[in-house]
Amino acid sequence: MAQLSASSTSSVLPEIPASNIETRVPAGSVGFVTPQLIAFNDPLPLSSGQVLPSYELAVETYGVLNPARTNAVLICHALNASHHVAGMACGNPKDVGWWDNMVGPGKAVDTDRFFVIGVNNIGSCFGSTGPASLRPDTGKPWGAAFPVLTIEDWVLAQVRLADHFGIEKFAAVMGGSLGGMQALSWAITCPERVAHCIVIASTPRLSAQNIGFNEVARRSIISDPDFHGGDYLAHETLPKGGLSVARMLAHITYLSDDDMAERFGRTQRAPAEGGEFHYGYGVEFEVESYLRHQGEKFSGYFDANTYLLITRALDYFDPARNFGGDLARALAGVKADFLLVSFTTDWRFPPARSREIVRALLKNNRPVAYAEIDAPHGHDAFLLEDPRYHAVVQGYYDRIAHKLDLAPRRMSHGVSA
């Protein structure tokens, strides 16, 4: 393992009002959590040939690392998520982790047995070093100068995080969507350090259609005059309009056609007199109101440069690229056991993409479990609580725990098994 200069520092927290401290912790929750910022001061060489002189990672951990350090699970996040995977943010009980239904005591990823790490990718905007961070050399935001990253770069940055925790091998690396691609990349890049790889609602590469949607989103951001070539912070503006349109578009691709029909149909938001139309270009249908709200909310907290960076990392990911397009050859060196999960109505990364990974693994005689969940919610299904889906993941973790000789699952949580 490389020698690293890493230091762990708690991030500064706001004062916690007494009323929040008394907030009840729901059964199965890891409770209140505090992120830590971990600084890595060795330069990080990137796929692009550029070098990131130093970086910080925002991290949350749940559960306890066992003395043998064999029970660690790394959770990789998707486009707009972060290190805040489970529990409630200290000081803000409404800020619940994005995979809280999956990770916690007694849950599918059982924090009574596993030490779970949530980490924000570099280039993101939730605490780890990214385009909105200050450059060490200038003291000003990176902006457009922040390097383009790849999923492989994220893995490399996080290898140092594993070293920091003294984790030689993860019991599992797991993620959904982009996070699943990253988990796959971990298994390819660091075969010795991943015992199990769990890839959910994911793909071995983006299709032309996927790239097309990403490009429309990027064009929307870049052509916003408030974007200023990526240096909007220096101009004290934000390209909110473009970012909002990008998010609205992405949101449609996360839902299934049926799910949208079920949720919104053609329901009017506030019909004119007599149930009539307004005959204008304001909000007329519920679905418009919903998408606009999603767009506005997102553009209020997400960084536009990060959006460009992450969509580009998605575009570039293609482990088979250096093997003449042969995914089986790209996976020839992996040593992890695999679980793949897909969802029938996911048209962003449909089941056929997961099956491609399954076939490539089987060609290499890797042990692989695969579940195709019949779920109506499209790509977003991987974030939702579906008993069959969670049972599959829980069953797989029980197997991992059994193999690693961890203590049996506690049965007193009141959380359905």
Added chain:
Amino acid sequence: MAQLSASSTSSVLPEIPASNIETRVPAGSVGFVTPQLIAFNDPLPLSSGQVLPSYELAVETYGVLNPARTNAVLICHALNASHHVAGMACGNPKDVGWWDNMVGPGKAVDTDRFFVIGVNNIGSCFGSTGPASLRPDTGKPWGAAFPVLTIEDWVLAQVRLADHFGIEKFAAVMGGSLGGMQALSWAITCPERVAHCIVIASTPRLSAQNIGFNEVARRSIISDPDFHGGDYLAHETLPKGGLSVARMLAHITYLSDDDMAERFGRTQRAPAEGGEFHYGYGVEFEVESYLRHQGEKFSGYFDANTYLLITRALDYFDPARNFGGDLARALAGVKADFLLVSFTTDWRFPPARSREIVRALLKNNRPVAYAEIDAPHGHDAFLLEDPRYHAVVQGYYDRIAHKLDLAPRRMSHGVSA
């Protein structure tokens, strides 16, 4: 039939260079065509309650109206098309009509037998009165003040066109996509005037997903600072950025996932040295280049207000709306025979939507033929030359010609039957 004040005037044409006149007319082409502008000076009451004081329609016709005036076919266009359905624009042989593969002597819609009318919808930007036209009262462009239109308004405007030509009943009203919705609307609104209704790659109403994509496109246009609330012409600007993004997005929905994979895959446009990536946000993949080109081309000739107007007309169309959502009841009064055609890979208006119309017609015991064409090209398939698709349409027109006692098809065109 209502008395109408209509006058037919040929539009002003550019000088035709001699070299163009000598251009060979391909077999099956209607040859060089000249649009006419027809003015209607009676006010047009609209669905919104507003009144359009007068309007002009840009029209092309092909073939000859028979003395009994029974052989007329009206072609309704989709979002970005026009009255220029077939043949070559006079003076510009490269400007071929959008459905030239379908309409011409010896083609599926045989102009040796049928008198075919192509008409630009009001609100569009290719010659008929629209948001970019000058207001009669101010002499300035309508801009944002142009009324929101519905498909029913288009039909009403075109009823007067039928009257102008002295056509009591169309042999067929036909269209694809939005044009198919308009053909359906004709059959509902004017049951006595439509003998056959041909609805291709269409739907009885937009889904929430369809409306969602339209709304993203509109937001992109409206949030372009050059939009100026719709009065960009008065500001001597054009919201090209927003319109371009809208078009890029729409274009993705016109193609199938498979078709995009086939056409572009993950091919790089101009790889960096050693086949590497450029690690930037410029054009990297072919699909990006293609979409950008489509967006830029479109934003150079299409009017942004027209885009808003037509997408809204699409959103609003829902003939079942006033019948408690019961499409069969909405179609109870139609008297036309129907042909419906859908394409297997069309995910914008999938076959299930056409089948819904077929079922509603069958409930009313209307004669209906239905073909589901196994085609790889998604929604755009309705514009492409597919032998099975064209054979279905041609067979249907043969039946129409037989019923109407028109002369038999000439066999000497050298166009495959």
